Amino acid sequence: VQRSFSTNLPALQHAAAAAKSSTVPNIKNYINGEFVESQASKWIELKNPATQELLGMVPETTHEELVEATKSAEYAAKEWRKTTVLQRQRVMMDLQYLIRQNQDRIAENIVEEQGKTFVDAKGDVFRGLQVVEQACGLTTGLMGEKLTVARDMETYMYREPLGVTAGICPFNFPAMIPLWMFPLSIAAGNSIIMKPSERDPGAMMMLAELAAEAGVPKGVLNIVHGSVDCVNYICDAPEIKAISFVGSDRAGQHIYTRGNANGKRVQANLGAKNHAVVLPDANKQATLNAIAGAAFGAAGQRCMALSTLVMVGESKEWLPELAERAQQLKVGYGMDPEVDLGPVITVQAKERAERLIQSGADEGANLLLDGRGIVVKGYEKGNFVGPTIITDVNANMECYREEIFAPVLVCLNVDTLDEAIELVNANPYGNGTAVFTNSGPAARKFEHEIDVGQVGINVPIPVPVPPFSFTGSRGSILGDMNFYGKSGLLFYTKPKTVTALWKESDATHNRSSVAMPT
Numbered sequence: 124v125q126r127s128f129s130t131n132l133p134a135l136q137h138a139a140a141a142a143k144s145s146t147v148p149n150i151k152n153y154i155n156g157e158f159v160e161s162q163a164s165k166w167i168e169l170k171n172p173a174t175q176e177l178l179g180m181v182p183e184t185t186h187e188e189l190v191e192a193t194k195s196a197e198y199a200a201k202e203w204r205k206t207t208v209l210q211r212q213r214v215m216m217d218l219q220y221l222i223r224q225n226q227d228r229i230a231e232n233i234v235e236e237q238g239k240t241f242v243d244a245k246g247d248v249f250r251g252l253q254v255v256e257q258a259c260g261l262t263t264g265l266m267g268e269k270l271t272v273a274r275d276m277e278t279y280m281y282r283e284p285l286g287v288t289a290g291i292c293p294f295n296f297p298a299m300i301p302l303w304m305f306p307l308s309i310a311a312g313n314s315i316i317m318k319p320s321e322r323d324p325g326a327m328m329m330l331a332e333l334a335a336e337a338g339v340p341k342g343v344l345n346i347v348h349g350s351v352d353c354v355n356y357i358c359d360a361p362e363i364k365a366i367s368f369v370g371s372d373r374a375g376q377h378i379y380t381r382g383n384a385n386g387k388r389v390q391a392n393l394g395a396k397n398h399a400v401v402l403p404d405a406n407k408q409a410t411l412n413a414i415a416g417a418a419f420g421a422a423g424q425r426c427m428a429l430s431t432l433v434m435v436g437e438s439k440e441w442l443p444e445l446a447e448r449a450q451q452l453k454v455g456y457g458m459d460p461e462v463d464l465g466p467v468i469t470v471q472a473k474e475r476a477e478r479l480i481q482s483g484a485d486e487g488a489n490l491l492l493d494g495r496g497i498v499v500k501g502y503e504k505g506n507f508v509g510p511t512i513i514t515d516v517n518a519n520m521e522c523y524r525e526e527i528f529a530p531v532l533v534c535l536n537v538d539t540l541d542e543a544i545e546l547v548n549a550n551p552y553g554n555g556t557a558v559f560t561n562s563g564p565a566a567r568k569f570e571h572e573i574d575v576g577q578v579g580i581n582v583p584i585p586v587p588v589p590p591f592s593f594t595g596s597r598g599s600i601l602g603d604m605n606f607y608g609k610s611g612l613l614f615y616t617k618p619k620t621v622t623a624l625w626k627e628s629d630a631t632h633n634r635s636s637v638a639m640p641t
């Protein structure tokens with residue numbers, strides 16, 4: 124039977140739309156299937172980073188409300204785990220349909236709250252949708268194992284849900300990263316409490332609305348808003364068994380340590396400093412295009428942005444051409460179809476990027492392209508930073524050591540591929556890297572000697588699609604179970620192994636054996 128979905132979704136507190144009316148809306152929590160107003164006494168301003176327009180107020184959810192969300196999730200998890208994976212998979216099929224239908228609407232919200240361009244925001248939704256597609260095929264993913272281990276005796280293993288889980292999200296992918304978390308958790312039979320970024324919670328709110336329409340029962344998916352207190356509650360609440368976190372080093376280290384101390388499973392993806400290594404035999408035009416796109420796209424606010432360029436040998440001669448290409452990129456409001464990059468998320472993020480650019484100049488690097496002070500007509504108050512290229516950087520400089528998270532590319536020169544590999548491996552982060560070359564042996568050497576979890580060969584942003592997992596390494600991850608793919612499914616389930624003996628009744632023995640069974 125073809126299910127029909129409403130095209131006119133309920134009047135969700137869509138921050139951007141509501142902000143066009145005279146009152147600024149309070150962003151609601153989503154508890155037990157209802158969008159509910161928080162009784163919070165502390166609220167956080169939600170602003171459009173291109174205009175500073177106040178879009179809404181985000182609550183610091185109260186302790187009582189967090190308890191209520193947890194109780195609802197705990198109750199729902201007990202019922203939800205009794206459904207079959209086939210039933211849950213069917214809900215995911217409807218969810219993936221609804222997300223595709225609403226992709227533009229979600230992307231528009233992302234432009235307003237986060238600032239990236241509309242086409243990039245659609246990519247944000249699409250890369251998350253791919254995880255929902257994975258969740259549509261869990262029947263094979265959740266199949267168990269069985270072996271006859273003795274006469275009439277079989278051992279079998281299957282994976283069970285954990286119960287209540289939680290997801291804590293960053294601002295830079297307001298759709299994709301929540302979608303790394305809740306679809307697999309729910310499809311595996313858990314309930315989940317999501318804590319979206321307080322800077323752009325709108326996409327998650329819309330996704331919850333769609334999940335409800337797809338048939339996710341009340342309490343299986345909840346949303347609570349807030350910042351540190353809310354996160355600490357999630358780390359401590361004994362009912363919550365596992366935490367998925369993506370965000371900065373500081374928050375991630377805190378959540379990993381506190382969650383683990385409370386006996387929880389924690390997967391935490393942290394910061395990055397991704398290097399592109401360019402060999403002189405690379406295809407120059409394709410390489411420069413790839414680097415400009417990956418360094419400055421999304422205003423450099425991707426955890427897989429190529430923020431560091433390592434030019435090997437004479438490839439350093441290409442830098443002026445790279446600067447020309449970067450200069451052609453248009454900075455502005457994300458809904459303008461000609462715009463290539465939007466603002467950074469906050470005034471503070473802009474000031475920090477500008478300070479780090481200045482630190483490069485102060486420490487002796489060269490500002491080949493300086494994007495500070497850019498003014499966008501009609502959006503004069505926006506947090507804009509233009510594409511910036513800092514050359515002659517060395518590994519001791521602050522602009523190299525810090526993750527800048529803005530459209531700022533720092534460039535280092537080395538003489539050989541070995542030196543480039545040594546440099547990348549000495550950096551504490553290991554999220555992603557890319558090599559640009561036409562030499563198979565050089566690419567192969569790079570692939571095998573580089574100590575980074577995600578490697579691109581002539582591919583600038585090598586984020587794997589499911590069924591592979593997102594496999595950042597070293598300083599870019601805490602915990603050993605990755606997001607989505609097979610590993611994601613392992614994270615949200617635990618194995619149960621059963622050994623069963625079924626034989627015809629045997630009345631010949633009347634004495635117990637006390638030895639270890641062999």
Ligand code: NAD
Pocket residue numbers: 291292293294295296318319320321349350351354355369370371372373374375377392393394395425426526528554593595599
């Ligand atoms: P953030 O750490 O400031 O915020 C992430 C979440 O943690 C938010 O929900 C926030 O409310 C909470 N939080 C922030 N500070 C906290 C604290 N002191 N205690 C407890 N909770 C806290 O990160 P962000 O600025 O939103 O996101 C950008 C960062 O995320 C960058 O470092 C980027 O590299 C990283 N990131 C990593 C990946 C990855 O897969 N490795 C993906 C996306 C983003």
